[in-house]
Amino acid sequence: MELRAAHAAERDEVLDLLALWYGDRGFFARYNLNDPRFCDELCLVAREGGRLIATAQIFDRRIRLDGHAVAAGALGSVFTHPDYRGRGVGSALISLALATMEREGFEVSLLFSDRLNFYGRFGWRSVPRIISIVSPLPRGRLASSLALRRFERGRDLAQVSQIYDQYSGRFNTAVVREPSYWLGNLAFAGNPDEFFVVAANEKSPTARLGWGDAEVTQNLFSLISSKDAMFWTADRF
Numbered sequence: 001m002e003l004r005a006a007h008a009a010e011r012d013e014v015l016d017l018l019a020l021w022y023g024d025r026g027f028f029a030r031y032n033l034n035d036p037r038f039c040d041e042l043c044l045v046a047r048e049g050g051r052l053i054a055t056a057q058i059f060d061r062r063i064r065l066d067g068h069a070v071a072a073g074a075l076g077s078v079f080t081h082p083d084y085r086g087r088g089v090g091s092a093l094i095s096l097a098l099a100t101m102e103r104e105g106f107e108v109s110l111l112f113s114d115r116l117n118f119y120g121r122f123g124w125r126s127v128p129r130i131i132s133i134v135s136p137l138p139r140g141r142l143a144s145s146l147a148l149r150r151f152e153r154g155r156d157l158a159q160v161s162q163i164y165d166q167y168s169g170r171f172n173t174a175v176v177r178e179p180s181y182w183l184g185n186l187a188f189a190g191n192p193d194e195f196f197v198v199a200a201n202e203k204s205p206t207a208r209l210g211w212g213d214a215e216v217t218q219n220l221f222s223l224i225s226s227k228d229a230m231f232w233t234a235d236r237f
């Protein structure tokens with residue numbers, strides 16, 4: 001079995017394999033195409049008998065830890081073809097991912113999974129995540145100076161980015177989002193038909209977006225609960 005970084009010519013084959021996971025090849029393709037830090041060197045593959053049988057991707061991020069921007073490898077797209085599971089292929093790829101991250105100077109690694117025992121064997125430790133659900137307020141409680149509207153990249157991104165830095169910048173593990181990362185993220189995160197919502201001061205539309213404001217947040221929830229939308233709060237990752 002060959003275990004190594006992917007070649008650019010193998011991108012389609014990797015996506016064909018990942019499409020077996022939950023039938024959404026486009027989801028993985030959006031990351032490959034739009035993540036400004038995507039590179040083939042960080043896409044790992046296992047090949048046996050000429051067939052691509054497993055893959056894992058290291059997503060290159062900078063995260064905040066105690067006020068510092070630290071190089072973090074976010075491990076994802078870990079997948080072994082169903083016919084080849086339970087033979088140690090996934091484990092071998094994860095070991096290669098760890099060696100690759102050390103070689104490339106990543107200082108920490110993050111992943112999201114419910115396979116805590118599996119990843120725990122390699123040294124990842126689970127950390128608590130706090131997810132708050134805010135009950136919607138009755139409609140009409142939004143301060144009269146504020147209005148909710150759909151996010152528009154050209155108009156809103158600079159200020160949303162500023163709010164993100166001010167709010168999430170305080171938290172450990174928040175991703176540092178430089179402009180190129182924001183643009184990529186808007187293209188790869190979520191699904192194509194999802195949209196984002198901002199709250200803005202109507203008198204001065206470019207002056208204030210209210211994601212951090214509790215009342216605005218609750219009204220956003222009430223807005224989106226009746227629509228097919230995604231609320232992208234100033235998150236911690």
Ligand SMILES: CC(C)(COP(=O)(O)OP(=O)(O)OC[C@H]1O[C@@H](n2cnc3c(N)ncnc32)[C@H](O)[C@@H]1OP(=O)(O)O)[C@@H](O)C(=O)NCCC(=O)NCCS
Pocket residue numbers: 021054078079080081084085086087088089090091092112113114115117118
């Ligand atoms: C998770 C996944 C990548 C594991 O891939 P894999 O190639 O089967 O991985 P391994 O063979 O190294 O390990 C799988 C299990 O087999 C066991 N195993 C490893 N080598 C073995 C061997 N020679 N004989 C028997 N069992 C073995 C491992 O201990 C592990 O056990 P666990 O499930 O209790 O943790 C695979 O199940 C998969 O693609 N799942 C769907 C996608 C997914 O969930 N990805 C992870 C998202 S975080």
